[in-house]
Structure formats: structure tokens, C-alpha cells
Amino acid sequence: MTHSSTSMIKNPGHFSISDRLRNALVVFAMIGVATFLAGLRVDPDRIWASFLLNHFYFMSLGLGGIFFASIQWVTGAMWSAPVRRLSEALSAYLPVVAVSFAILCFGIPHLYLWSHPQHVQGDLVLQGKSGYLSSGFFMVRNFLAIAIWLFLTHKMVRNSIAQDQDGNYKWTAKNRVLAPGFLILFGVTFTMASFDQLMSLDPHWFSTMFGIYCFSGLFYSTLAAICLLTVYLKSRGKLDGIINENHFHDLGKFMFAFTVFWAYIAFSQFMLIWYANLPEETGYFLHRFHGNWKGVSLFLLAGKFLLPFFILLPREAKRCPTLLAWVGVFMLIAQWVDVLWMIQPEFFAEGPRVGWQELGVALGFLGVFGLAVFRFLAKNNIVAIGDPRLSESVFHHHQ
Amino acid sequence: MSKQNLAGVMGIYENPHILVEAMDQVRKANYRYFDAYTPYPVHGLDAAQGLKRSPLPFITFSAGLTGCILGFYLQYWTSVIDWPLIVGGKPMNSWPAFVPVMFECTILFAGLATVVGMFLLNRLPNQHRKAFDPRLTNDQFALVIEASPGVDEVPSSAQKQSKTYKPFLESEVQEFLRRTGAKEVKSVYTEEWF
Numbered sequence: 001m002t003h004s005s006t007s008m009i010k011n012p013g014h015f016s017i018s019d020r021l022r023n024a025l026v027v028f029a030m031i032g033v034a035t036f037l038a039g040l041r042v043d044p045d046r047i048w049a050s051f052l053l054n055h056f057y058f059m060s061l062g063l064g065g066i067f068f069a070s071i072q073w074v075t076g077a078m079w080s081a082p083v084r085r086l087s088e089a090l091s092a093y094l095p096v097v098a099v100s101f102a103i104l105c106f107g108i109p110h111l112y113l114w115s116h117p118q119h120v121q122g123d124l125v126l127q128g129k130s131g132y133l134s135s136g137f138f139m140v141r142n143f144l145a146i147a148i149w150l151f152l153t154h155k156m157v158r159n160s161i162a163q164d165q166d167g168n169y170k171w172t173a174k175n176r177v178l179a180p181g182f183l184i185l186f187g188v189t190f191t192m193a194s195f196d197q198l199m200s201l202d203p204h205w206f207s208t209m210f211g212i213y214c215f216s217g218l219f220y221s222t223l224a225a226i227c228l229l230t231v232y233l234k235s236r237g238k239l240d241g242i243i244n245e246n247h248f249h250d251l252g253k254f255m256f257a258f259t260v261f262w263a264y265i266a267f268s269q270f271m272l273i274w275y276a277n278l279p280e281e282t283g284y285f286l287h288r289f290h291g292n293w294k295g296v297s298l299f300l301l302a303g304k305f306l307l308p309f310f311i312l313l314p315r316e317a318k319r320c321p322t323l324l325a326w327v328g329v330f331m332l333i334a335q336w337v338d339v340l341w342m343i344q345p346e347f348f349a350e351g352p353r354v355g356w357q358e359l360g361v362a363l364g365f366l367g368v369f370g371l372a373v374f375r376f377l378a379k380n381n382i383v384a385i386g387d388p389r390l391s392e393s394v395f396h397h398h399q
Numbered sequence: 400m401s402k403q404n405l406a407g408v409m410g411i412y413e414n415p416h417i418l419v420e421a422m423d424q425v426r427k428a429n430y431r432y433f434d435a436y437t438p439y440p441v442h443g444l445d446a447a448q449g450l451k452r453s454p455l456p457f458i459t460f461s462a463g464l465t466g467c468i469l470g471f472y473l474q475y476w477t478s479v480i481d482w483p484l485i486v487g488g489k490p491m492n493s494w495p496a497f498v499p500v501m502f503e504c505t506i507l508f509a510g511l512a513t514v515v516g517m518f519l520l521n522r523l524p525n526q527h528r529k530a531f532d533p534r535l536t537n538d539q540f541a542l543v544i545e546a547s548p549g550v551d552e553v554p555s556s557a558q559k560q561s562k563t564y565k566p567f568l569e570s571e572v573q574e575f576l577r578r579t580g581a582k583e584v585k586s587v588y589t590e591e592w593f
Contacts, residue, residue, distance in 0.1 A: 271495050277487065
């Protein structure tokens with residue numbers, strides 16, 4: 001059936017969280033700051049590793065938000081029109097990334113071996129890389145990447161919000177010009193950020209697939225976060241008559257697809273290194289397949305891939321918001337474990353460490369992330385009400 | 400060619416909305432065999448027709464799983480049991496090297512089984528049901544209430560006992576289809592192959 005009247009859709013308006021939730025998020029943020037300051041006194045190396053883990057994890061979620069929205073503009077997607085604003089809301093966290101990266105710069109001596117001149121001297125490989133792996137260049141190029149993300153996100157989200165007022169197609173057209181540029185720059189800059197911030201923890205090791213590996217986790221967790229936010233707002237009655245089980249079905253298919261995509265990329269990276277068996281490459285996996293790290297690696301295989309894969313396989317599962325929300329929570333945890341798995345073996349060879357240092361800082365970032373996202377939703381319409389494709393999407397049905 | 404074998408009564412509709420509504424009435428009237436013929440997929444028609452979900456996904460999944468296991472077995476048998484050969488200093492059962500082939504076998508089996516399953520479930524190829532009217536591939540929509548099951552359509556005993564259906568009476572059906580908004584109603588006859 002075709003419906004074309006926009007007036008049939010009631011604008012759900014803005015969304016304000018309860019005072020209790022807001023207070024909880026503020027408390028989380030304060031716990032994070034307290035943990036970080038205490039951790040700096042107790043064990044600086046460990047707290048910096050924890051900071052890097054959570055910085056990178058939440059940076060991926062914020063970037064994933066604008067990446068998802070850009071994909072929708074580039075493709076002119078219809079199905080996603082009611083949830084696109086929620087992905088834009090995730091990108092409201094990106095300004096905080098500039099702050100957290102600035103803090104991270106103080107941790108460079110604790111995190112990166114290449115920042116110690118006495119370590120680089122006498123090591124021919126690191127001397128060869130010293131032009132690239134130097135603190136100054138590291139900061140400059142990463143701040144440049146963050147500036148690009150902030151600038152283009154600001155422009156595209158502003159266009160999207162302006163469309164709420166007049167429903168003019170010209171705003172979509174503007175974003176259709178900006179989004180491809182962003183996607184290309186995102187591919188380059190995010191690969192660089194993951195090479196710099198995570199891969200250079202072991203400055204000898206390299207994998208050309210590392211960027212796409214980090215991207216697969218980024219999109220995996222972003223889809224889970226968008227789905228979770230959609231289910232939450234729907235359960236608050238804010239999306240009634242706008243989001244139906246068909247939209248959840250599409251989100252579920254996306255989550256399912258990128259569960260497979262992560263497994264594909266993770267296996268490809270592993271198999272190429274395993275097959276070639278070159279000494280300068282195998283160390284990364286040797287560390288992660290021994291001691292207590294073996295269990296974490298097996299958890300990633302079973303928990304990050306097999307479990308969501310089989311749960312999300314049936315059609316009914318993808319159309320059930322409650323189940324999707326639980327799978328979403330699980331996927332977000334699995335992604336956190338994956339980032340931990342990329343970082344911690346470089347510091348703690350014997351096994352993973354998840355204690356107050358890791359959980360406290362994670363809570364802190366979660367608090368700030370939640371406050372940023374919900375502040376955006378309190379200031380703006382939670383649905384892109386002026387999007388020309390919205391009415392088509394609200395009534396869209398699958399065969 | 401004989402005009403003896405009555406296949407059913409066809410109603411021709413001008414747009415998909417009327418067709419979906421007519422289909423809804425036909426389902427409620429409790430006729431046993433009926434189907435729609437449209438130039439393109441019409442949204443909502445499946446529900447109006449009361450079609451259940453296809454069992455095809457289960458065929459695809461089972462075949463995919465079979466392909467995955469057979470793909471592993473093929474490589475395990477050749478490189479561990481039948482002709483053990485050390486390659487690159489790796490163990491006989493080097494499963495990471497097997498995964499791409501297992502994946503390909505999964506896709507191959509699942510893909511082929513889906514195509515074959517689709518043909519079987521749709522009872523294709525079918526030489527007895529030709530396009531009843533050339534307009535149905537252009538801009539018209541048809542609904543056919545069939546007189547009896549097709550030659551290749553043997554009703555299962557479970558279906559037979561489940562409920563009683565409205566009997567097919569040519570003139571009554573013609574009148575019924577006219578009431579549902581068909582702009583043209585006609586009886587159609589089976590054509591034998593050549």
C-alpha cells in the first residue's frame with residue numbers, strides 16, 4: 001500500500017531521561033574519574049591500558065553512529081529513516097573523543113614502547129619506524145583525524161536537524177554530497193587511528209588487516225547500540241506508530257550480517273598469519289593463544305560469533321525487540337572483551353585482568369557517553385521527522 | 400485441444416488494491432484452490448491469500464550445515480586418513496586451512512538446495528498452467544478459483560480431513576468473483592502439452 005502524507009506521522013518530539021537515570025550516569029562519570037585518579041597512583045601502566053581500552057571502545061561507538069547515518073544518506077535508504085536520528089545521537093559523543101585523546105597523550109610513555117628513545121636505539125626495526133612512530137607526529141595526525149570527524153559530523157547532523165523544520169529535500173541532497181567524502185576520509189583516518197592507538201602497542205608487529213578488523217568491531221557494536229537505543233525508546237512509548245517489527249527485522253539482519261562480517265575478518269587475519277608462519281607476524285597470536293588468553297580467544301569465537309549467529313538466525317528472533325535488546329547487550333560486552341583482547345596481552349602476558357581499574361573507567365566512559373547521547377536526544381527530535389522518506393518507511397512491510 | 404477440462408474461473412482486476420481485497424474475500428469464502436496472477440509482486444497478497452511461511456529456510460539451513468560438515472570431512476579424509484602428507488610443517492589436521500573450503504561447501508550446498516527446494520515447493524516446472532491471459536504480464540491482475548487440483552497437485556490426506564471447503568460451482572463462482580470487483584470474469588480451461 002502506498003501512503004504519502006507526512007501529516008499521518010505524529011512527531012514524537014524530544015526525549016528526556018528520568019532524573020534517576022541522569023543521576024546514575026553522573027555518578028558513573030564520577031566513579032570513572034575517581035578510579036582513574038586512584039589508578040594513576042596504584043599502577044599507572046594498568047590504568048592507562050584501561051583508559052586506552054575504553055577510549056577506543058567509546059570512540060568506535062561515536063564514530064559508528066555517524067558512519068551508519070552516512071551510509072543511509074549515500075544509499076538513499078528508506079527502511080532506516082526512523083532510526084537514523086538515533087545513530088546521529090551516538091555521534092554526539094565525538095567531541096568528548098577530542099578530550100579523551102588529549103588525556104591519552106599524557107599516557108604515551110606508559111603505553112607505547114616506541115616513545116622511549118633508549119628502547120628504540122639499538123633496535124633497527126624501531127629505528128626504521130621512528131619517523132612515523134614519534135610522539136609529536138602521533139598526536140598531530142590523530143588530532144587531525146578527530147578534527148575531520150568533528151567537522152563533517154557537525155555539518156551533516158546540522159543539515160539533518162534543519163530538515164526537521166521544513167522537510168526540504170535540499171538537506172538530504174547536501175548530505176548526499178558530504179557523506180561519500182566522509183566515508184572515504186573515515187576509512188583512511190580510522191585505519192590510521194587503529195594502527196596508531198592499538199597496533200603500535202607492539203611496535204614490531206603489523207597486520208594490514210588491522211584497520212578493517214577494528215572497523216568490523218566498530219560497526220558490530222554500533223548496530224547493537226542503535227538497536228538497544230531503539231528498543232529502549234520504543235519501550236518508553238516514544239516510537240509507537242513509527243517503529244514496527246519490520247524495522248527491528250532490518251536492524252536484526254544488519255546485526256546478524258556484521259556478526260558474520262567480524263568472524264570473516266577475524267578469521268582472515270588469523271589464517272593469513274597462521275599460514276605464512278613468519279616469525280615477525282606470529283607473535284601476536286602466540287601471546288593470545290597461551291595461558292589464560294586462550295580462554296578469552298575461545299570466548300571471542302563462541303561469544304562474539306557463534307552465539308549471536310545462531311540466536312539471530314531465525315526470522316522470529318529478529319522481529320522480537322526484547323530478544324534483540326538482550327543480544328545487543330551481549331554484543332556490546334563481546335566487543336569490549338575484543339578491544340581488551342587487542343590491548344591487554346601487550347601488558348599482561350599471563351592473562352586478562354578485569355578489576356576495579358577496568359570496570360571503573362568503563363563506567364566513567366559509559367556515564368559520559370550516556371550523558372552526551374541523551375543530551376542530544378533532549379535537544380532534538382528523536383525521529384528525523386522532516387525526512388522525505390520517513391512516511392514510506394513507517395508503513396513499510398516485508399513480504 | 401479440447402475445451403472440456405475446466406481449470407477454473409478467472410476474475411481480472413484493474414489494480415492490486417482491489418485484487419488484495421478480493422483475495423481476502425475469496426479466502427474467507429473458504430474455497431479450496433485459488434491463486435493470484437500478477438505482473439509483479441504485490442505487497443500484502445500473501446497475507447490476504449492466507450499463505451503460511453515457506454519451509455524453504457529450513458531446507459537452506461540443513462543443506463548448509465550438511466555442506467559444512469561434508470566440506471570438513473572431504474579434507475580431513477584426504478589429508479589425514481587417505482594420504483597423510485605433511486605440508487609446511489603443519490599438523491595433518493590443519494583445520495584453519497580447511498575453513499575456506501568448508502565455507503564454500505556450505506554456500507554451494509545451501510545455494511543449490513535453495514534453488515531445487517524452491518522449484519519443488521512451487522511445483523515447477525509446470526507445463527499445464529500457461530499464462531492464462533497475456534494482459535497478466537502487462538498491467539492486469541487476476542485471481543483464479545480452481546475447479547480441481549492440478550494434475551501434479553495431489554492433496555495430502557491431512558489436508559483432506561482438516562476442514563470442509565466450499566464446493567466449486569462454475570456459475571456461482573463467476574457470480575462471486577463479479578461481486579468482488581472483477582471487471583471481467585471468464586472460465587479457463589487446461590491446455591494439454593501440445
